[in-house]
Amino acid sequence: MQAIPPTSTVLSSLLRADLTTQWRNRKSFMLILLVPVVILLSWKPAIDKLGGTFVLGTCLTLGLIAIGLMGYSNSVARDRDKGVFQRLRVAPLPTWSIMVSRLAIQLMLIFLMATAVFIAGSYFDKITLSASGYIMGYLASIMGGAVYLGLGQMIVGLIKNAETVHSTSRLVYFVFIMVGMLGELGVLGKEIAEAVLWSPYGTVKHIIASSIHTGSWDVSASKALVATIGYAVVFSGLGIKWFKWSGSEK
Amino acid sequence: MKTKMVTQTDSSHKQVINMHVQSQAVLEVLNLNVKYEDFHAVKNVSFSVQEGEIFGLLGPNGAGKTSCLSAVEGLLVPESGEIYVAGYDVKKQGLLARANMGVQLQATSFQPELNVMEILKLYSGIYGVDLTKEKMDSILNNINLRESRSKKFGQLSGGQQQRVSLVIALIHEPKLVLLDEPTTGLDPQARRQLWERMEALRNMGHGILLTTHSMEEAEAVCDRVSIIDHGQIINTDTPGGLIDKHRNNPEVIRASRKGKITLEDVFIGLTGSQVRV
Numbered sequence: 450m451q452a453i454p455p456t457s458t459v460l461s462s463l464l465r466a467d468l469t470t471q472w473r474n475r476k477s478f479m480l481i482l483l484v485p486v487v488i489l490l491s492w493k494p495a496i497d498k499l500g501g502t503f504v505l506g507t508c509l510t511l512g513l514i515a516i517g518l519m520g521y522s523n524s525v526a527r528d529r530d531k532g533v534f535q536r537l538r539v540a541p542l543p544t545w546s547i548m549v550s551r552l553a554i555q556l557m558l559i560f561l562m563a564t565a566v567f568i569a570g571s572y573f574d575k576i577t578l579s580a581s582g583y584i585m586g587y588l589a590s591i592m593g594g595a596v597y598l599g600l601g602q603m604i605v606g607l608i609k610n611a612e613t614v615h616s617t618s619r620l621v622y623f624v625f626i627m628v629g630m631l632g633e634l635g636v637l638g639k640e641i642a643e644a645v646l647w648s649p650y651g652t653v654k655h656i657i658a659s660s661i662h663t664g665s666w667d668v669s670a671s672k673a674l675v676a677t678i679g680y681a682v683v684f685s686g687l688g689i690k691w692f693k694w695s696g697s698e699k
Numbered sequence: 700m701k702t703k704m705v706t707q708t709d710s711s712h713k714q715v716i717n718m719h720v721q722s723q724a725v726l727e728v729l730n731l732n733v734k735y736e737d738f739h740a741v742k743n744v745s746f747s748v749q750e751g752e753i754f755g756l757l758g759p760n761g762a763g764k765t766s767c768l769s770a771v772e773g774l775l776v777p778e779s780g781e782i783y784v785a786g787y788d789v790k791k792q793g794l795l796a797r798a799n800m801g802v803q804l805q806a807t808s809f810q811p812e813l814n815v816m817e818i819l820k821l822y823s824g825i826y827g828v829d830l831t832k833e834k835m836d837s838i839l840n841n842i843n844l845r846e847s848r849s850k851k852f853g854q855l856s857g858g859q860q861q862r863v864s865l866v867i868a869l870i871h872e873p874k875l876v877l878l879d880e881p882t883t884g885l886d887p888q889a890r891r892q893l894w895e896r897m898e899a900l901r902n903m904g905h906g907i908l909l910t911t912h913s914m915e916e917a918e919a920v921c922d923r924v925s926i927i928d929h930g931q932i933i934n935t936d937t938p939g940g941l942i943d944k945h946r947n948n949p950e951v952i953r954a955s956r957k958g959k960i961t962l963e964d965v966f967i968g969l970t971g972s973q974v975r976v
C-alpha cells in the first residue's frame with residue numbers, strides 16, 4: 450500500500466521546482482524591473498518637484514502591476530495550457546499546495562522587485578528612507594501586490610486561452626500605466642485624476658507612498674487601505690471562483 | 700477474486716518460473732455517469748482492472764475514454780457512480796486512491812523549463828519516494844535518458860517526453876497504472892518498446908488501464924478490452940473472445956476484408972463506419 454506523503458515534503462518539492470522555473474525565466478523578471486528603473490533614471494530632474502516618495506511609490510506600483518499581470522497570470526495560463534496543473538492534481542497532494550507554492554514565489558518576487566527599486570532609488574536619485582520606511586514599504590508592497598495578483602487571477606479565470614491571456618494582460622498593464630500615471634499627473638483632466646485616485650492604481654500607490662514616508666499616514670491613506678483590501682478580496686475571490694484547472698474545459 | 704497464472708522471468712537464473720498469485724481488482728468502476736452540463740459523456744459504465752492485467756478501453760475519438768479516466772483520477776466529479784482504486788473510494792479517500800495510482804495523461808506535460816532530473820526530483824518528492832543517486836541513475840539508464848538528463852523537458856523529442864511521463868507514472872510503484880493513449884504519435888519502434896514495458900509491468904503484478912483507438916494495439920497487448928462508443932460500453936471480453944463472439948454478426952462480416960475477421964472488423968461492425976471528429 451502507498452501512503453500519503455507528508456505535506457511538508459510535497460510543499461518543499463513544489464517550491465524547489467517553481468523556484469527553478471522562475472530562475473530559468475529570469476529574463477522576464479528583468480523586463481518587470483525595466484519600467485520602474487527607467488522611470489527612476491529619467492525622472493531625475495523632476496524628483497525635487499514631485500518628491501522622492503511619490504516617485505518611489507509610482508515605481509513600486511508599476512513593478513507590482515507587472516508582477517501580477519505580466520508574470521503571474523501568464524505563467525499560470527501557460528502551465529494550464531500545457532497540462533502541468535492536471536498532472537500535479539492527479540498526484541496525492543492537496544490542491545491548495547500547488548497555489549501556495551506559486552504564491553510564495555510571487556511574494557519573493559515582490560520582495561526582490563521592491564529591493565531593486567529601493568536600491569536604484571538611492572543609487573541614482575539619492576532617495577533614502579528611514580528603516581521603518583523601508584519595512585513599511587515592503588509590507589505595503591505585499592498588500593498592493595495582492596490586488597494585482599488577484600487581477601491576474603481574474604484574467605486567467607475569465608480567459609482560457611494562454612495566448613489571449615498574454616495579449617489581454619499586456620493590454621491591461623499598458624492601460625494601467627498610461628491612465629494611472631498620466632491621469633494622476635492631471636494630464637488627462639480633472640475627472641480622470643479623481644477617478645484614478647480611487648482606482649486600484651491610485652489606492653495602491655497611495656498606501657505605498659504614505660507607508661514609506663514616515664509620519665505621513667492620514668485618514669485618506671486609511672481609506673485607501675480599506676479600498677485596497679476590498680480590491681484584493683474581490684479580484685482574487687472572483688479569480689478563484691472562475692478559475693478552471695484545465696485549459697480545455699468548456 | 701480469482702486465481703491466475705503469471706509468467707515471470709527470473710533474470711538471475713535466466714529461467715521462467717510459473718507462480719500462482721491471488722489476483723484482485725486494483726480498479727473497480729461501477730455505474731459511472733459523467734455529464735458536462737447537458738451533455739451525457741459517460742453512461743452507466745462499469746468495468747474492473749485486475750492485478751497483473753492489461754485492460755484496454757477501446758473506442759473512437761470522443762467515445763468518452765478520457766472522461767472515464769478523469770473520473771478515476773479525481774479530475775472531475777462524476778454525476779453518479781462508484782470508483783475504487785486498490786480498495787479506496789475515490790470520492791471519500793481521494794488522496795489514498797491517488798497515492799495508489801500512477802497516471803500518464805493524454806496531454807501530459809511538465810514545466811518545459813525543468814530538466815529530466817528536476818522532474819524526477821519533483822515527483823519523487825510529491826509521491827514521498829526516496830530518490831537516491833543509485834535509483835536516479837537506474838531510472839535514467841532504464842529509459843535511455845542518461846545522456847539527456849540535463850536537457851529541459853521542452854527540448855526532448857516526443858518519444859523521450861513519453862518515456863519521462865511513463866517513468867513518472869511508475870515512480871511510486873503504484874498498483875494501478877492509467878495510460879491515456881500513450882502510443883498515439885509514437886513511431887513503430889517506440890510503440891513496440893512501450894508495449895514491452897507494459898508487459899513487463901503486468902508481469903510484476905501491476906494492473907494497467909490503457910485507452911486506445913488502435914485495434915492492433917488492443918490485440919497485441921490487452922488481456923481484456925471494453926469497446927466503448929457514445930459513452931457506453933458495448934462489450935467486454937478478451938480480444939479473441941470478442942472476435943469469436945461477433946464472427947457471425949452481419950455488420951462485422953460486411954466490415955471484414957479478404958475473408959479474415961479481425962478485431963478492427965468487430966470494432967467497425969459494432970460502432971459503425973461513420974468518421975468521428
Ligand SMILES: Nc1ncnc2c1ncn2[C@@H]1O[C@H](COP(=O)(O)OP(=O)(O)O)[C@@H](O)[C@H]1O
Nearest residue numbers: 697698699735740759760761762763764765766
Ligand atoms: N470539458 C468538457 N466539456 C464539454 N464536453 C466535453 C469535455 N470534455 C470532453 N467533452 C466531450 O465528451 C465526449 C467524450 O470526450 P472524451 O472523454 O475526451 O473522449 P475520448 O477520450 O474517448 O476521445 C466528447 O464528445 C467531448 O467533446
Ligand SMILES: [Mg+2]
Nearest residue numbers: 764765766805
Ligand atoms: Mg481521450
